Amino acid sequence: METLEWWDLIESARSACGERAGDRDPADDPLPDAVLDRVAALPPEEIIGFARHFSTVFDAAYLAPLWAAAYLIEGGCGDDGFMDFRSGLMLQGRAAFDGAVADPDSLADLPVVRRMATTGKGWLGCEEMLYLARNAYVRRTGSGDDFDAAFDGPVERPAPARGDRWDVEDDSEMRRRLPRLAALFLT
Template sequence: MDIDSFWKLIEECRRQTRDRDERLAWLRDELSRRPLTEIVQFQVRLDEVTHEAFTWDLWAAAERIFGGWCSDDGFCYFGLWMVGLGWDAFSRAVADPDALADAPEVQCLVARPRELWNDDDWPEWESLDYVAKEAYGLLADVDDCDDAFYEAVEAEQDNVGSRGPFGEQWDVRSEAKASRKLPRLSAMFPLGPLAR
């Protein structure tokens, strides 16, 4: 599966439904109809694109949306959620994190208290990271496929290593800096005095 085929599958998944669980079920079913090697390659492409989004500026965008703080895991899940937005929104956000302000999924959160966001509102999609492994397990007809799946993924990956985020870290709670680097997201998601 090349990168174009990966994004085509993501886009088709987006057209199915807005409900994340239903999208995952569709994607799992679609992947389980493909050869094991293609399922592994889906995960490799997913890892590649989320690595591309591993930047300090996007982390700051996530922190802004989340109210001033985002954990390591939360940022990983945010990157997976960005993939779920589709190629156009994803690539624009990687080039300019403030472009997330244009995403309907972000716009629907504005002026709503975070405590009222439901699970499908939160800009995180951890489950996307497991769908290929689940499809692999269905096709391989084994209960515990973790070792075989992750060994196959590792064998297909270029040795990227686990470097830190790209770019320069900055504090999203600095209103002057946030207004310069993320002007629209800063206006959409003002931080209260108690932001961590």
């Protein structure tokens, strides 16, 4: 599976969900299931390819400035939360993902983020994406053993996230580095 095919699969699922694709309400979010259905329909070797591309995309977002943005948006963010956040960011589509990797402050443009800022409700993260490829493989083949043997897991990440780090508890620093998000989330 090539990167473009990987993103096309995500975009196809987003299109099928229509306006609900950006919902990100865990109680009735249709997007993870729509992606799962598409991935489970692939041949087993393509599902493993999907998993490998997921790891590559996932690792591309292992950035300290993006972590700071997640901290601001989510009202705090630990290791697990940042994993969920990056997974959910993938579901926003390639343009949103690439934009956030290049400039985390661009997340202020996402409707789900703006809704979270105004209502105090919502969630950008998606833990289900972390297990989606394996779940699709099991659905397709009836077992995860071959998947586990063929897929060696996520790409190794450096111990600290890459990029500039700053004190996320310092509101003035957050306003300086992420001005648009700070305007939405800091009072």
